[in-house]
Amino acid sequence: MKAEWIERVYWPPDGSRVLCAVSGGADSMCLLALLRGRARFTVAAAHVEHGIRGAEGLRDCAFVEDYCRARAIPCYVAHVDAPGFAARRGLSLETAARELRYDFLERTAAAEGFDYIATAHTADDNAETILLNFARGAGLRGLGGIPPQRGKILRPLLEITRTEVEYFLRASDTPHVEDGTNASDAYSRNRIRHTVTPALREINPAFALAAARTASLLRRDEEYLDGEAARFLSRHFDGESLPAAELAALHAAIASRAVRKLLPRAAEEGHIEAILALCRSSERGYADVPGLRVRCERGRVYFAPDDGASIDETALPLGETVTLAAPGLRVRCRLAEGDEEIHNSFKTYPLKYESICGDLSVSSPRAGESYRPAGRGCTKTLKSLFAERKATDRQKRLTPVFRDSCGVVLVPPFGAAERCAPAAGERLLVIEIEKLSESIR
Numbered sequence: 527m528k529a530e531w532i533e534r535v536y537w538p539p540d541g542s543r544v545l546c547a548v549s550g551g552a553d554s555m556c557l558l559a560l561l562r563g564r565a566r567f568t569v570a571a572a573h574v575e576h577g578i579r580g581a582e583g584l585r586d587c588a589f590v591e592d593y594c595r596a597r598a599i600p601c602y603v604a605h606v607d608a609p610g611f612a613a614r615r616g617l618s619l620e621t622a623a624r625e626l627r628y629d630f631l632e633r634t635a636a637a638e639g640f641d642y643i644a645t646a647h648t649a650d651d652n653a654e655t656i657l658l659n660f661a662r663g664a665g666l667r668g669l670g671g672i673p674p675q676r677g678k679i680l681r682p683l684l685e686i687t688r689t690e691v692e693y694f695l696r697a698s699d700t701p702h703v704e705d706g707t708n709a710s711d712a713y714s715r716n717r718i719r720h721t722v723t724p725a726l727r728e729i730n731p732a733f734a735l736a737a738a739r740t741a742s743l744l745r746r747d748e749e750y751l752d753g754e755a756a757r758f759l760s761r762h763f764d765g766e767s768l769p770a771a772e773l774a775a776l777h778a779a780i781a782s783r784a785v786r787k788l789l790p791r792a793a794e795e796g797h798i799e800a801i802l803a804l805c806r807s808s809e810r811g812y813a814d815v816p817g818l819r820v821r822c823e824r825g826r827v828y829f830a831p832d833d834g835a836s837i838d839e840t841a842l843p844l845g846e847t848v849t850l851a852a853p854g855l856r857v858r859c860r861l862a863e864g865d866e867e868i869h870n871s872f873k874t875y876p877l878k879y880e881s882i883c884g885d886l887s888v889s890s891p892r893a894g895e896s897y898r899p900a901g902r903g904c905t906k907t908l909k910s911l912f913a914e915r916k917a918t919d920r921q922k923r924l925t926p927v928f929r930d931s932c933g934v935v936l937v938p939p940f941g942a943a944e945r946c947a948p949a950a951g952e953r954l955l956v957i958e959i960e961k962l963s964e965s966i967r
Contacts, residue, residue: 536681543641768827793815818831842886859956878954900946
């Protein structure tokens with residue numbers, strides 16, 4: 527076999543420090559030997575014994591440690607309890623082992639100052655991943671397989687076949703150990719490896735490399751569509767909601783990606799379609815996804831959870847500052863003379879001091895409440911005022927309503943009551959409202 531395959535290795539940048547994940551198997555030993563054979567970067571090994579295979583797992587750990595010790599390769603080792611972790615978290619054993627392994631790799635890389643983490647995924651691994659994802663009904667992201675790089679994670683062997691790995695091990699006299707579970711068809715990946723890919727190689731002997739080319743093209747398409755979704759969000763997402771009509775007007779390939787970016791990881795395609803159906807409807811409604819209820823009202827679709835928060839009845843003593851936790855506001859009432867101006871960090875609402883009856887308080891709106899806003903010339907219910915602004919239920923609950931013993935004196939942003947509107951030169955009672963968050967929009 528010719529050595530040109532070496533040119534397909536996705537080498538780390540020159541001068542970088544690389545932590546190589548080493549199980550002791552053929553692929554990872556090939557990767558460690560290849561990386562160590564280059565003087566352009568610094569290499570260390572990392573091994574995780576998952577607590578799954580008993581004596582065989584301990585044997586593999588000892589093999590890796592001995593190999594590294596004999597060649598003065600720094601080696602970091604972790605012993606974890608993947609079965610226990612899987613039981614506690616309700617995960618499959620494979621998923622639990624992967625989470626623990628990557629957690630150790632990332633923590634070690636950060637603590638020891640490594641620039642990259644190299645894993646030994648090959649073209650055959652990639653092809654198996656693509657077939658698994660295809661069987662599960664994946665979209666472009668899943669059919670794009672394993673990327674050659676994701677953040678600090680590098681896969682230098684992703685375009686190298688298992689046959690080429692074995693050739694290198696023989697030619698370089700590099701030892702390795704065999705994982706006994708690789709022969710078992712108890713795992714889905716092994717069934718694909720033993721039955722599906724051999725049949726595909728009969729059709730195309732270079733199937734693994736062909737799959738790698740297809741995956742690369744699909745990742746390119748996914749990158750473009752994902753970028754379009756990100757651009758839509760950058761223009762339209764206000765931190766909690768999107769305009770329903772604009773979202774519904776997008777091509778489904780972009781709209782679904784935009785929605786997925788705002789949902790918990792456990793959300794599925796059916797959840798996304800339910801949300802897009804809400805956007806296409808003129809009706810108010812909601813769609814439940816794992817850990818979140820997405821609401822559509824007043825022409826916008828809300829991804830922020832509605833926790834039912836409201837403003838409790840709170841007294842406002844003159845000269846004291848009160849914090850309203852639910853809407854994230856700080857409120858202070860004080861006396862003043864003459865005109866008041868709006869400041870950058872808070873708003874001031876001057877009221878006619880002589881019109882205030884008794885003590886002031888603040889709370890969420892009350893059912894059926896109304897007042898006569900200055901400049902309107904008529905009495906308006908708070909319900910109708912909120913309807914004019916297309917406020918959501920949450921926005922209504924978190925809007926502070928200020929009252930004295932005679933009724934409403936101020937509702938930001940509708941303004942002061944007509945009876946409390948000050949004239950020039952009158953003594954003022956000023957309500958200062960400082961926004962501590964963006965809860966009220």
